[in-house]
Amino acid sequence: MITGGTTDGDSHRARKARSRQLEVYGVGSGKKEDVPILGFGPQDLEGVETPHNDALVISAVIANYTISRVFVDTGSSVNVIFKKAFDQLQIDEAELQPMATPLFGFTGHEVRPLGQIRLAISLGTEPLLRTWLTFFTIVDAPSAYNVIMGRPALSAFSAVASTYHQKVKFSVGDQVGEAQGDQLASRRCYVDMVHTDSRKLRRTQAAEVHLVREAHTVAAMEDKELLQVRPNCPESAVQVAADLPPALKEELGAC
Structure with a gap:
């Protein structure tokens, strides 16, 4: 109608x-x-x-x-x-x-x-x-x-x-x-x-899943930070949780 x-x-x-x-x-x-x-x-x-x-x-x-x-x-x-x-x-x-x-x-x-x-x-x-x-x-x-x-x-x-x-x-x-x-x-x-409706629904669902995955990826990156394990070696940087306790970060950096 x-x-x-x-x-x-x-x-x-x-x-x-x-x-x-x-x-x-x-x-x-x-x-x-x-x-x-x-x-x-x-x-x-x-x-x-x-x-x-x-x-x-x-x-x-x-x-x-x-x-x-x-x-x-x-x-x-x-x-x-x-x-x-x-x-x-x-x-x-x-x-x-x-x-x-x-x-x-x-x-x-x-x-x-x-x-x-x-x-x-x-x-x-x-x-x-x-x-x-x-x-x-x-x-x-x-x-x-x-x-x-x-x-x-x-x-x-x-x-x-x-x-x-x-x-x-x-x-x-x-x-x-x-x-x-x-x-x-x-x-x-x-x-x-x-x-036609089925194809449109599948495309919509695929787009929604893609957006969710992108959102999760962005959120995951925002929740992490780089930690320099060895100060004189840039390649030693690793990703750690942003909310990791400071004491644990120091311990990791001292390894």
Whole structure:
């Protein structure tokens, strides 16, 4: 789950203004359209391997490129394109709009986006294909996914997602379009993410051990001093404990 970003504005002032607007005009007061009911039934499990707890990973066309490993995340406040995938779209980074608001993952770590850009995303297949323009946040971070399709895109499509049925459904006029999940891709992404997190954890642990060893080495050196055993022979200097009693130091020096 990702929070933050430009949801309802890219500044605290803009978000407060958006909240006041919702209070004045109310939520859901817009004109209702005649749309089909988006539901799921046993027929939607055809081709789905059950039982399962796979994440919903689909393919979508973004900026005229078919992109796989699109993670449908109803908990994310932004749509994300990871930089490795963004680079393949051959879009100049100069077209990115700056973002002042950082993103936060479920661990609470802050990520500063490279910027945001409005792109066309298409779901479904002809004749039940639908395209919308929506904002994507570009993030330079390791991920098994290419794209995270969050609440902004789902809301733009008025889409309903079901991880159990491995589908996203949306209206296309008075009909229902759908994007099918890829369970194999979902499981591969899961394995890749586990391996990535495991490598990051091992690197972190190795760095911490290295720092501890350095600290112990520095502390050990600070707790010792050189004692000249034979005054006329510099090579006779030895390390002794700094808190060694003076009498014992004299005895060692007299040997």
